[in-house]
Amino acid sequence: MIVELTVEENLRLGALWRSGRRDRAAALREVFELFPPLVQRRARPAGTLSGGERQMLAIGRALMARPQVLLLDEPSLGLAPMITRQIMRLLQDLRASTGLTVVLVEQNARSALSITDRGYVLSQGAVVTSGTSGGLLADDRMRHAYLGF
Numbered sequence: 001m002i003v004e005l006t007v008e009e010n011l012r013l014g015a016l017w018r019s020g021r022r023d024r025a026a027a028l029r030e031v032f033e034l035f036p037p038l039v040q041r042r043a044r045p046a047g048t049l050s051g052g053e054r055q056m057l058a059i060g061r062a063l064m065a066r067p068q069v070l071l072l073d074e075p076s077l078g079l080a081p082m083i084t085r086q087i088m089r090l091l092q093d094l095r096a097s098t099g100l101t102v103v104l105v106e107q108n109a110r111s112a113l114s115i116t117d118r119g120y121v122l123s124q125g126a127v128v129t130s131g132t133s134g135g136l137l138a139d140d141r142m143r144h145a146y147l148g149f
Helices: 007-014 021-034 036-040 051-064 082-098 109-113 133-138 140-147
Strands: 069-073 102-104 119-124 128-134
Touching: 007 021, 007 051, 021 036, 021 051, 021 109, 036 051, 051 069, 051 082, 069 082, 082 102, 082 109, 109 119, 109 133, 109 140, 119 133, 119 140, 128 140, 133 140
Parallel strands: 069 102
Antiparallel strands: 119 128
């Protein structure tokens, strides 16, 4: 995200490679439908957005390219719990409605495992276990030792 550019300019950058004005315009409408707060802030510089709004903008900008895989690194970092739930719910809805593959790197294990199919637990850079998200959530030893709950 380029903080000096407006919200809309940042979103349009995400679709630069796409051909056809209609296709880009449709993608912009879709992102604004997913993130209504961005509509109201479309002419504001990105640097004036809150943390949650910046996360919406970053995800929206990535979605403008209509990717097959979306890689997110710590999308909940620094966000209020309510905003984190909204972001996670949105990612879950995107997966269900579009078939988008989401690769999520997240320290908030409970939140991440609640919306994913599989999980990989890392400790000091090494994979210590992996499995279905439900299986990892159900393993009391794993939850206490590595996931913090």
